Amino acid sequence: MEFVIKISQFLLSLSLLIVLHELGHFLPAKAFKTKVEKFYLFFDVKYSLFKKKIGETVYGIGWLPLGGYVKIAGMIDESMDKEQMAQPPQPWEFRSKPAWQRLIIMLGGVTVNFILAYVIYVFVSFTYGDTDIKIDSLRGGYLIENQVLLDAGFETGDKVLAINDQRIEKDSEIGQYIIGAEQITVDRNGQEKVINLPENFLGQLSDEGSKNLYKYRYPFIVESVPDSSVNKSVDIKEGDVILSLNGKTLDYFDLFENELKNLKGQTVTAEVLRGDETITRKLEVNNDAKLNIFRLIDAKRFIELGYYEVIKREYSFGESFAAGGKKFTSTIVNYFAQLKAIFNPKTGAYKGLGGFKAIYDIFPDFWSWEAFWKLTAFLSIMLAILNLLPIPALDGGHVMFLLYEMVSGRKPSEKFLERAQIVGFFILIALVLFANGNDIFKAITR
Known part of the structure; x- marks a missing residue:
C-alpha cells in the first residue's frame, strides 16, 4: 500500500x-x-x-x-x-x-x-502556514548517530547555532543552509564550538547513505508491553514516561541502551511519570539488556513535556504572497548552491545525484x-x-x-x-x- x-x-x-x-x-x-x-x-x-x-x-x-x-x-x-x-x-x-x-x-x-x-x-x-521548531528550545540538543557527523566532530547534545555566518533560529534552516557549508557553530554544554567541515563533506554524506543528519532526543514514553515481555505483568500503561532506573535519571531514550547493558539480567527500580504523578515500578532487564517495552512517538506529548517548542505562523491571504515569495526565492538560491556543489568534483556532491528513484523516494509513504x-x-x-x-x-x-x-x-x-x-x-x-x-x-x- x-x-x-x-x-x-x-x-x-x-x-x-x-x-x-x-x-x-x-x-x-x-x-x-x-x-x-x-x-x-x-x-x-x-x-x-x-x-x-x-x-x-x-x-x-x-x-x-x-x-x-x-x-x-x-x-x-x-x-x-x-x-x-x-x-x-x-x-x-x-x-x-x-x-x-x-x-x-x-x-x-x-x-x-x-x-x-x-x-x-x-x-x-x-x-x-509555517510550522517549525525553535533551535534554542531543543532540550538536550540533537542525537548524533550519523558517522560522518561524528567523524567531523559533532556530539550528541549539540545545538546548531550558525552555519557559516548565518545564524540558525529554526530547525528547518539547517537543511536550507547545509549545502555549501564550510563551518558550523554549535552550542555544546553552554559553550560555543566551531566545527570545520571537510571539503568533501557532501560526498561523505552520500557515501554514508543515511537519510538523517541528526535526530531529536525523546523521552522513553511507553506505547505497549507485548505478551512475550518479562514485564508483561507489571503495571505499566500507554503514555507512562520512564524517568530513571535505580535512581539514575535518564531524560532521553538514547541513554537507555548503555545503561541497560550494565543492568542485564537484573531487577531494577524505575521511576515512572503517569499524568502528573510520579510512581515507582519494579522492572526486569532480560539477558539481552532489554526491557521489551515498546516506546511511543507522540509529538504532542513531547511538546507538553518541554522537549521542544513548536512555532506556528499563520498568514492572511495578503501576507501569503510575501511568505510564498520568500520560500520561492530561497528554494531557487539553495538549488543553485546544490548545482554549484555538484559541478565541483572536490565536494563529492555528484555522488548524491539521483534520477527518477531519488525523486520517487522524496515523497512520503502516506498521503499528505x-x-x-x-x-x-x-x-x-x-x-x-x-x-x-x-x-x-x-x-x-x-x-x-x-x-x-x-x-x-x-x-x-x-x-x-x-x-x-x-x-x-x-x-x-x-x-x-x-x-x-x-x-x-x-x-x-x-
Whole structure:
C-alpha cells in the first residue's frame, strides 16, 4: 500500500509538471500562429497509450514516463525531422518566426514552472502556514548517530547555532543552509564550538547513505508491553514516561541502551511519570539488556513535556504572497548552491545525484497534500533550472543560440543546429544514465 501511495504522488506530480511545462511552449506557439504538430505527456516511442487529433495537433500519452514534449513545426529538436527541415520554410513554421517570438516560445516552459512554484508556495503558506521548531528550545540538543557527523566532530547534545555566518533560529534552516557549508557553530554544554567541515563533506554524506543528519532526543514514553515481555505483568500503561532506573535519571531514550547493558539480567527500580504523578515500578532487564517495552512517538506529548517548542505562523491571504515569495526565492538560491556543489568534483556532491528513484523516494509513504504541494513546487523549480542549462537538447540550449542570433544578427545554420542537437542529446542521455545509475548503485550497495 505504501508503494501505491508513493508512486501515485510521484506520477501525479510528474504529470502535472510535464503538462504545464509543455503548455508553456504550446500557448505562445499558438499565439504566434506557429503550427504545433504534437502535444504529448510521456514519450511515444513507436507506441501511444492514447492519442487524438484535434485541429492540427495530435494530443496523446506515451508509454515511456521520462518526460513529455510538444513537436513544433519547423524546429530542430529531439525528433530530428530532417525531411521537414529540407522543405522550403513555411510562414506557420517555428524557423520562419522572428527571433523574439521564438525566444518567448522557448522560455514559455520554464516560465510556467517558475510561476507554478510561486503560486503553490503562496497557497501553501495561506492554507497551512509555517510550522517549525525553535533551535534554542531543543532540550538536550540533537542525537548524533550519523558517522560522518561524528567523524567531523559533532556530539550528541549539540545545538546548531550558525552555519557559516548565518545564524540558525529554526530547525528547518539547517537543511536550507547545509549545502555549501564550510563551518558550523554549535552550542555544546553552554559553550560555543566551531566545527570545520571537510571539503568533501557532501560526498561523505552520500557515501554514508543515511537519510538523517541528526535526530531529536525523546523521552522513553511507553506505547505497549507485548505478551512475550518479562514485564508483561507489571503495571505499566500507554503514555507512562520512564524517568530513571535505580535512581539514575535518564531524560532521553538514547541513554537507555548503555545503561541497560550494565543492568542485564537484573531487577531494577524505575521511576515512572503517569499524568502528573510520579510512581515507582519494579522492572526486569532480560539477558539481552532489554526491557521489551515498546516506546511511543507522540509529538504532542513531547511538546507538553518541554522537549521542544513548536512555532506556528499563520498568514492572511495578503501576507501569503510575501511568505510564498520568500520560500520561492530561497528554494531557487539553495538549488543553485546544490548545482554549484555538484559541478565541483572536490565536494563529492555528484555522488548524491539521483534520477527518477531519488525523486520517487522524496515523497512520503502516506498521503499528505501539504507535503505533495511543497514537493511539487520544489520539483517545478528544479525542472525549470535544469531546462535552462545551456545544453542544446534542452530549452536552455535553444535559448543560447537564439540569444547569439539576436546579439550577432546571424542565425546559426540548420546543419550546425542539427549537429549541436545530436551532441546535446548524447550529453543529456549521459547525465540521465549517470543519475539513474547512481540510484541503481546505491540500491545494490546499501
